[in-house]
Amino acid sequence: MEKIPASEITPEHLYFTRRQFIAAASAVAAGALLSACGVPSPPPTARPTIAQPSPQASKGVDELGDKLTPFDTITNYNNFYEFSLDKEDVAPRAKDFKTSPWTVQVGGLVNKPRTFGLEDLLKFEQEERIYRLRCVEAWSMVIPWLGFPLSKLLAQVEPQSKAKYVRFETLLDPKQMPGQRDSYFDWPYVEGLRLDEAMHDLTILATGLYGKPLPPQDGAPIRLVVPWKYGFKSIKSIVKIDLVEAMPISFWMESAPNEYGFYANVNPDVSHPRWSQATERRIGEFSRRKTILFNGYADQVAPLYAGMDLRKNF
Amino acid sequence: MLHALRTQWLRVVVHIGAWIPFAVIVWDALTNQLGAEPIRETILRTGKTALILLVLSLACTPANTLFGFKSALKVRRALGLYAFFYALAHATMFIGVDYGFDLALLQGALLERPYALVGAAAFLILLPLALTSTKGWMKRLGRRWTMLHRGVYLAALLVIAHFVWLVKLDVREPLTYGAIVLLLLALRIRLIREGVVRLRAL
Numbered sequence: 001m002e003k004i005p006a007s008e009i010t011p012e013h014l015y016f017t018r019r020q021f022i023a024a025a026s027a028v029a030a031g032a033l034l035s036a037c038g039v040p041s042p043p044p045t046a047r048p049t050i051a052q053p054s055p056q057a058s059k060g061v062d063e064l065g066d067k068l069t070p071f072d073t074i075t076n077y078n079n080f081y082e083f084s085l086d087k088e089d090v091a092p093r094a095k096d097f098k099t100s101p102w103t104v105q106v107g108g109l110v111n112k113p114r115t116f117g118l119e120d121l122l123k124f125e126q127e128e129r130i131y132r133l134r135c136v137e138a139w140s141m142v143i144p145w146l147g148f149p150l151s152k153l154l155a156q157v158e159p160q161s162k163a164k165y166v167r168f169e170t171l172l173d174p175k176q177m178p179g180q181r182d183s184y185f186d187w188p189y190v191e192g193l194r195l196d197e198a199m200h201d202l203t204i205l206a207t208g209l210y211g212k213p214l215p216p217q218d219g220a221p222i223r224l225v226v227p228w229k230y231g232f233k234s235i236k237s238i239v240k241i242d243l244v245e246a247m248p249i250s251f252w253m254e255s256a257p258n259e260y261g262f263y264a265n266v267n268p269d270v271s272h273p274r275w276s277q278a279t280e281r282r283i284g285e286f287s288r289r290k291t292i293l294f295n296g297y298a299d300q301v302a303p304l305y306a307g308m309d310l311r312k313n314f
Numbered sequence: 315m316l317h318a319l320r321t322q323w324l325r326v327v328v329h330i331g332a333w334i335p336f337a338v339i340v341w342d343a344l345t346n347q348l349g350a351e352p353i354r355e356t357i358l359r360t361g362k363t364a365l366i367l368l369v370l371s372l373a374c375t376p377a378n379t380l381f382g383f384k385s386a387l388k389v390r391r392a393l394g395l396y397a398f399f400y401a402l403a404h405a406t407m408f409i410g411v412d413y414g415f416d417l418a419l420l421q422g423a424l425l426e427r428p429y430a431l432v433g434a435a436a437f438l439i440l441l442p443l444a445l446t447s448t449k450g451w452m453k454r455l456g457r458r459w460t461m462l463h464r465g466v467y468l469a470a471l472l473v474i475a476h477f478v479w480l481v482k483l484d485v486r487e488p489l490t491y492g493a494i495v496l497l498l499l500a501l502r503i504r505l506i507r508e509g510v511v512r513l514r515a516l
């Protein structure tokens with residue numbers, strides 16, 4: 001195990017301040033909803049990214065005290081159908097994936113459409129976020145991401161008042177992504193969020209993990225991370241972000257509409273039609289553990305869904 | 315002499331072959347090669363092996379009736395029993411190891427999930443077949459033994475349903491197995507069987 005220099009460790013008081021801030025910010029975001037272009041950005045508690053030669057994280061645990069999943073596991077067990085259907089075969093197949101140059105085209109119902117180069121995106125202050133990732137297949141990890149709130153990017157393009165949803169698209173490049181040559185699936189991968197979900201401070205665009213740039217198999221060079229939703233919502237290798245009026249139809253909704261809804265919030269009481277979601281296996285652990293509502297982020301995100309029937313809106 | 319050698323040869327292949335997937339699982343477990351989710355991996359591998367052995371056991375009778383491959387009949391029982399043992403390991407891994415016999419959790423994970431229910435139904439059909447697979451039971455049950463053991467087709471179809479139901483999106487693999495089972499079932503229908511035999515005689 002890599003020893004963490006004392007200077008790298010976020011002081012505990014800062015850490016708690018940040019969590020409390022996030023709670024407050026989400027309340028604001030929930031209230032401000034669609035006019036939320038001006039949501040305040042969180043204070044810069046985390047240090048900027050420097051690509052580290054070896055995996056680095058400021059702490060060994062998440063806020064619930066659960067251990068981080070090892071770097072090697074996070075980078076060798078991936079659902080990324082663009083490369084392979086076999087989770088352990090993604091890393092070898094993705095290893096030559098070219099992520100530079102890379103651009104993300106942000107447009108749709110915005111006042112200032114813009115194409116961001118990866119360099120521009122790395123100029124947003126990169127902070128560490130230790131999040132649980134819960135896959136719909138009932139396994140989970142704890143991952144120290146590096147990235148920045150999506151809200152900061154959206155603020156720059158100024159969503160119009162008609163914009164209600166955000167639609168994301170993965171790169172379409174069958175030459176580099178062998179899985180996309182299989183026309184059984186509806187490429188490219190598409191995901192979507194409601195605008196208030198997208199503006200929520202927990203929602204980030206990740207560019208790295210464990211202090212290193214994102215490896216291709218984890219969605220390089222830039223991916224979404226929405227920690228209270230099943231992993232498939234956190235779309236990888238994004239090239240296009242559009243603000244739209246109608247709810248986007250995601251890859252999974254398109255493929256199996258009765259099984260995958262738009263929201264896909266982690267919820268132990270709403271079973272997938274095929275399998276139960278009551279428990280999960282944290283990678284590396286022997287026994288199953290109980291799945292928690294909104295993956296443990298209920299304090300921050302439950303207000304987004306106030307009054308909604310979570311069974312109907314699965 | 316030559317004939318005896320041939321039947322023995324197939325038996326040896328079946329008995330060694332059927333243990334290989336088990337040996338590989340044990341080896342991978344000991345050398346940490348079952349991946350990030352070893353329990354699930356074991357469930358998947360034992361399930362797949364059970365299905366393949368079951369399909370092979372179903373292929374034995376047509377191999378004889380259509381191609382005159384008599385020795386296939388000699389390994390039919392062994393293939394069926396191995397299929398059952400892998401299914402037993404599969405179900406035990408799920409119920410006992412994955413869920414630690416936690417009845418409250420299993421209620422939601424097994425009894426309320428159609429894919430698991432059909433898997434369990436298939437297993438409950440295979441159980442009496444395995445128990446009555448001996449010569450003694452065959453004699454004791456007579457015609458009823460044949461009737462009872464036709465249940466293996468139902469079990470196979472339930473396993474196909476189990477497989478189709480549990481995959482996330484890509485049903486091509488389970489449907490391929492499904493097509494093989496349906497073909498093997500069709501070959502047992504007298505008209506089709508006789509048709510194929512006649513075609514071969516041409």
Ligand code: HEM
Nearest residue numbers: 358361362364365401405408430433434436437473477480
């Ligand atoms: C009590 C009975 C059974 C239970 C509870 C059960 C449960 C399961 C579970 C939990 C999975 C894996 C789902 C996943 O993690 O994605 C699975 C997969 C599978 N099971 Fe079963 N099963 C049962 C009986 C059977 C039987 C009798 C057979 C075959 C003879 C069988 C064949 C399979 C196959 C082929 C797979 C898929 C393997 C793959 O995807 O590679 N199962 N079963």
